[in-house]
Amino acid sequence: xxxxxxxxxxxxxxxxxxxxxxxxxxxxxxxxxxxxxxxxxxxxxxxxxxxxxxxxxxxxxxxxxxxxxxxxxxxxxxxxxxxxxxxxxxxxxxxxxxxxxxxxxxxxxxxxxxxxxxxxxxxxxxxxxxxxxxxxxxxxxx
Ligand code: FE
Numbered sequence: 001x002x003x004x005x006x007x008x009x010x011x012x013x014x015x016x017x018x019x020x021x022x023x024x025x026x027x028x029x030x031x032x033x034x035x036x037x038x039x040x041x042x043x044x045x046x047x048x049x050x051x052x053x054x055x056x057x058x059x060x061x062x063x064x065x066x067x068x069x070x071x072x073x074x075x076x077x078x079x080x081x082x083x084x085x086x087x088x089x090x091x092x093x094x095x096x097x098x099x100x101x102x103x104x105x106x107x108x109x110x111x112x113x114x115x116x117x118x119x120x121x122x123x124x125x126x127x128x129x130x131x132x133x134x135x136x137x138x139x140x141x142x
Contacts (some may be wrong), residue, residue: 005063009075012056016079018114019049021089021104038100042110091140092118097130100140 002010026046029039057075061068081138089104101107101121106114110128112121125134 005060008056008060008063009071009104012053012060012075013078013082015049015056016075017082017086018106019046019053020079020083021086022049022114025102025104025110027043033070041109042105045105046106062110086115089115090118092137093140094127094130094132095136095138096132097127099129101137113139 002057022042023046026043030043057072060071060075064071089102091103092101093103101118103117105113106112106116107128108114118134119133123134126132127136
């Protein structure tokens with residue numbers, strides 16, 4: 001059984017990875033002159049992941065103030081290692097309505113975490129905009 005502190009550390013590493021994956025995409029969208037409604041959602045989800053990561057680090061600091069500096073270094077190292085192992089994240093486009101599923105972002109508001117590959121979505125998954133099934137999606141080359 002992991003201790004509560006170990007559980008918090010594992011959660012921080014997971015959130016750190018997810019926010020690291022989501023942030024560059026959100027930053028690119030933020031820099032574009034006319035952010036779409038889709039971009040606004042991606043930016044919001046990325047901000048939420050970053051906020052959750054920071055909150056988790058804060059919890060660790062509260063739980064283990066003496067060890068916090070070294071724990072934080074360990075967490076940052078683990079996040080970097082996890083980032084390196086991450087396969088190329090891709091985007092999938094709905095052929096019916098052009099909705100884009102971005103594996104880096106997932107759909108946090110629908111309980112699909114960041115870095116969830118399209119293949120790992122349940123077979124019952126449907127396009128959130130038009131209800132088309134997974135077989136209506138194609139890899140987005142753009
Ligand atoms: Fe669709």
